[in-house]
Amino acid sequence: MIDYHHDYYKGLAKIYFLRIVDTIIRLGRLQQEQGIILDFGCGYQYLKRRLNKSNVLGYDIIPELSDVRDYKHLKPAVIVCNNVLEHFPLSDIEKLLRQFKKMNPSMLLITATPTENFLSRIGMLLTGEREAHTDHKSKLKDITALLSRHCTLVRRRRLYTLSEIAVWRFRP
Incomplete structure (x- = not known):
């Protein structure tokens, strides 16, 4: 099991994760955003560090x-x-x-979700991260179906077939 109290992204996994963060920034047009950007499940705050903006606030289940x-x-x-x-x-x-909708019904929601396909399993072996998905409780297709009931898809992009990054807007 991954210990989320420590920064576990190293080597290829870190390069890949930073590519996800950069894709989120581009797809969500976050460089231009003036309002509050909440990084929900921020971990080690890679989004805030990459954007280098004071309007990014991180929240994580690990208080520190x-x-x-x-x-x-x-x-x-x-x-x-x-x-x-x-x-x-x-x-x-x-x-x-x-x-989230109650907090601001007109906000954008940006999600990045692993596809957990055959290539991702090979990637886990190559990076030595054999347990990377053992704590997952929901799959991409089910998450997407649920999001589609609450939101409209604005734009979406696959990254190396390993992750799907999507921008959503809540339905009225």
Whole structure:
């Protein structure tokens, strides 16, 4: 099991993860965003470091990694969930989506989710990350179906067939 208290991205895995972050920034047009960007499940705050902007706030279940103790009082223009939603059961993702919409119904939601396909399994072997997906509780197709019920897809991109990065807007 991965110890999320430590920065576990190294070597090829880190290069790949930073490519995901850069794709999120480009696809979400985050360089131009002036409102609050909430990095939900921020981990070691790679998004904040890459953007180098003061309007990025990180929230993580590990308190020492967070900028804010309680994200629910924020009114973000954008929420980023980078390799986060797959760690929740679908019922909890549904609750999160309702909570996010309540915070700001007009915000953008950016998700990055692993495809967990054959190539990703080979990649895990090559990088020595054999346990990378053992703590996942939901699959991409189920997460996408759930998001589609609550949101409209704005744009989407696959990265090396290993991850899907998508920009969503909540339905009225």
